[in-house]
Amino acid sequence: MTGDFTRILTDxxxxxxxxxxxxxSLDHAGFDSxxxxxxxxxxxxxxxxxxxESDIRSATTLGQLDLLITTKRSGR
Incomplete structure (x- = not known):
């Protein structure tokens, strides 16, 4: 996972x-609504x-969510 994403999650x-x-999984990581x-x-x-919110919920792992965010940030 990227450092930016990890900092967002922790900080x-x-x-x-x-x-x-x-x-x-998002649940295991502590995500709630x-x-x-x-x-x-x-x-x-x-x-x-x-x-x-539905994009976030559709990610089954933090790695998939990180990839989604990275992809959107790069405009792909």
């Missing part, structure tokens, strides 16, 4: 660092990208 969303692995909304808003404000 902004306050998720436990020991649960943040690329193959961890509020974290999903916060992440969506944060990505819009910080990077100017639109990652909907």
């Amino acid at each position: 902004d969303l306050k998720l436990p660092a020991d649960r943040l692995t690329a193959d961890a 509020l974290a999903v909304v916060e992440l969506s808003i944060l990505l819009t404000h910080r990077y100017g990208i639109d990652v909907s």
Whole structure:
């Protein structure tokens, strides 16, 4: 996972660092409905990208979510 993504998860969303692995499910990492909304808003404000709540929920692992965000940031 990219450093930016990990920092967002630990610093902004306050998720436990020991649960943040690329193959961890969002539930295992500590995501709840509020974290999903916060992440969506944060990505819009910080990077100017639109990652909907349903996009976030559709990622089965943190690695997939990181790839989704990286792809959107690069404009692909």
